Amino acid sequence: MILQSLQALYGRLKDDPAYGIPPLGYSLQKISFVIVLKPDGTLFEIQDARFGERQSAKQIHVPGYTKSPGSGLNPCFLWDNTTYMLGFKREDENPERSLTSFGSFRKKHLDDEAAVNSPKFSAVCRFLESWRPEKAPEHSVLADVSMGFGIFQILGETSYVHQDSAIDAWWKNHLADTRKSGPKGQCLLTGLSAEIARLQPMIKGISGGKAQASLVGFNDPAYESYGKEQGYNAPVSETAAFEYAMALNSILDGPMRSKHRTILADMTIAFWTDKPSLVEDIFAQFASNGSQINNLDPVQNESLRQKIGFFLDALRQGTEKYPDIEQDAGKTNFYILGLSPNAARVSVRLFLRTTIRELLDNLRKHYHDMTIERQFSAAAKLPDPEFPPTWMLLRQTARDSDGIPPILAGPLMRAILSGSRYPDGLYSAVIRRIHADRNINYLRACIIKGYLNRNHGREISMSLDTERLDPAYRLGRLFAALEKTQGDALGNLNASIRDRFYSAASSTPRSVFPRLLRTYQHHLGRLEGGRKVNREKLVQEIVGPLVNFPAYLNLADQGLFAIGYYHQMQKFYQKKEDLDQMQINNHEEEK
Helix, strand or coil: CHHHHHHHHHHHHCCCCCCCCCCCCEEEEEEEEEEEECCCCCEEEEEECCECCCCECEEEEEECCCCCCCCCCCCCCCEEEHHHHHCCCCCCCCHHHHHHHHHHHHHHHHHHHHHHCCHHHHHHHHHHHHCCHHHHHHCCCHHHHCCCEEEEEECCCCCCHHHCHHHHHHHHHHHHHHCCCCCEEECCCCCCEEEECCCCCEEECCCCCCCEEECCCCCCHHHCECCECHHHHCCCEHHHHHHHHHHHHHHHHCCCHHHHEEEECCEEEEEEECCCCHHHHHHHHHHHHCCCHHHCCCCCCHHHHHHHHHHHHHHHHCHHHHHHCCCCCCCCEEEEEEEECCCCCCEEEEEEEEEHHHHHHHHHHHHHHHCCCCCCCCCCCCCCCCCCCHHHHHHCCCCCHHHCCCCCHHHHHHHHHHCCCCCHHHHHHHHHHHHHHCCCCHHHHHHHHHHHHHHHCCCCCCCCCCCCCCHHHHHHHHHHHHHHHHHHHHCCCCCCHHHHHHHHHHHCHHHCHHHHHHHHHHHHHCCCHHHHHHHHHHHHHHHCCCCCCCCCCCHHHHHHHHHHHHHHHHHHHCCHHHHHHHHHHHHHHHC
């Protein structure tokens, strides 16, 4: 299903110049430098081909494919890195290897000169004959671009040497003449009998892994069967393998990668639709920023901001807004593929095929399950996002981003996009973090509420629910009231009751609350007038329905305790205008 979907994507993108998908026998490579030659092969200069403030490499079609790691001496045709093209490598620990690589590159081109029969190709050969690798340090640009690829150009020409029509024609004939005839079989993707690829193409653009790796591969006899080796265990024709790999490489590492690719923890996520759509245009930005579209440049991205606005309106208002995004939302397919690096090949962590309508329905369900009163309103300097992106939720599971459990990203994304249960590991990791740092913020409250709503059917309200009788919820509210009373009585302290007692109070309340209530009486005595009376009424209202303090709260009840604490604290610090607006919103919802 994955490979078939990617092959279908190739059929859609191959003729779109924005994606720069190369034809069979060519590849799209990042070119960092250009060796400019005079027509007689004399070196004119070595140019830095990178552009922009970020010094981005140009992406250009070149003949042949990227070499796989450990392939030995294997020079490319009219392009390669500085080691092969010039015999130079910055901070070279093995200069003899560099000289040998340059020798193989030179020999390959000199051997082909007569067959190619092109003045431009001959100019390259004359350069390779006269070039001395010891001269490379004289060209300062090589210190910056030595890790990239380079190509040749003749002075005064706008095209590159490998783009010459005579050279291009020779290359295509060369491919046909040298192609090895392998065994034929039924292709898994097309169902047709064709020549099967022994080694399937490499995939680029996977964050945190090797520069390239295989999506399909068998590198050990333990994974082989019926005497078939390597790619013959998963028979895909040469043409079909090229097409699915080029499609995936184009959205992971091509000119349009920013539109189709995002990173979540250690997982690289690629997504696309089966025809151009607004969702495909903005999903990467939504995945990165959620509802915080103010992070986008207001001038350069006005069109993008408008599209994201349509998407957010659909999440807020429902099906009546779906046509603003896609007229055929129920028929347009949305694909998402999550990949992670691995030692032998790329690991598939997630693959979903759904429709845009189902995608929007499940996103709305996700945010409905997680929606809770925000800690910092939209007027705050750093407001809490109405629709927090997934990476923000994952970030709550660890002290820093490096500590995020690697097994959570895929299951969480699947739960969000398919409407299935949230992973238990997400909830338990957040509860552990709360016990560790005693911080119950908006994002953690969202996760707890969403998990209890969806996985346990608890139906938790968005804001404080004074009618809720669950002991765990009331104990959370009580703990918040006791902490607020301490703060009102004594001011800021180095260690509040939350710092000292939260973990015990939320897990073994019977061992802690009697002591906290005795301390509370001393703190209450320091308050005056109406504050004292109101606080005592609140505590009595919370404690009234409690028969006793439970000896132990299970993991689900510990989350409910945290929600009760969060709701009550929000009530304490809520501004009057926020309360008035909430009453208006509730009244409108009732209507």
